[in-house]
Amino acid sequence: MSRTEGAPLPEFTDREKYLYIPRNVVTQTLETFGYTDPRMRWVDAMYISPDYSTGVGILQVTEERCSGHLGGVLRGVDQGEAIGQATLLLYHFTGHIPEGQKPMLRRIELDFENPAVPEVDLNLVVTRLPEENILGGLGRVLCGSTILTQGKVVGQIVSSEFLDKVIERRRRNQTRTTPLFPMQN
Numbered sequence: 001m002s003r004t005e006g007a008p009l010p011e012f013t014d015r016e017k018y019l020y021i022p023r024n025v026v027t028q029t030l031e032t033f034g035y036t037d038p039r040m041r042w043v044d045a046m047y048i049s050p051d052y053s054t055g056v057g058i059l060q061v062t063e064e065r066c067s068g069h070l071g072g073v074l075r076g077v078d079q080g081e082a083i084g085q086a087t088l089l090l091y092h093f094t095g096h097i098p099e100g101q102k103p104m105l106r107r108i109e110l111d112f113e114n115p116a117v118p119e120v121d122l123n124l125v126v127t128r129l130p131e132e133n134i135l136g137g138l139g140r141v142l143c144g145s146t147i148l149t150q151g152k153v154v155g156q157i158v159s160s161e162f163l164d165k166v167i168e169r170r171r172r173n174q175t176r177t178t179p180l181f182p183m184q185n
């Protein structure tokens with residue numbers, strides 16, 4: 001059973017009061033966080049609630065985005081990445097990632113229920129977790145009011161310097177490993 005199962009969706013009664021962030025701004029922001037390859041970006045536009053607690057990303061599921069996938073569908077793993085990116089954007093656009101800080105993902109828990117097929121616009125509904133110094137959210141991928149995937153993203157907001165050191169340490173550790181089953185020629 002999902003940790004988000006049974007949790008109600010936020011009320012969307014004041015949708016006209018949500019801040020709309022267009023594709024070009026979302027794209028530019030994702031690029032600053034390292035999503036320079038368009039095939040790796042899963043949020044096309046964003047809405048932010050007036051109280052800054054909820055974000056609703058828009059993901060346009062196209063034939064191009066689904067090509068090469070078994071059955072031509074948008075996979076659950078891609079939907080999970082979309083939840084993560086929508087959470088990142090919610091934190092960024094609401095000022096919860098200070099200058100000189102970066103997000104560091106720690107955990108993602110997903111319950112995949114249904115694939116999406118082209119052509120459809122999905123809504124990525126993410127609600128910020130209230131804990132301080134945590135980057136996290138409860139997320140759902142909606143097709144209309146049907147939940148396709150739901151889950152929880154948890155991470156931290158750390159200094160850019162710290163994150164760079166963590167990545168460099170990981171790189172050094174990985175170069176010293178030997179796979180249990182190596183590639184053969």
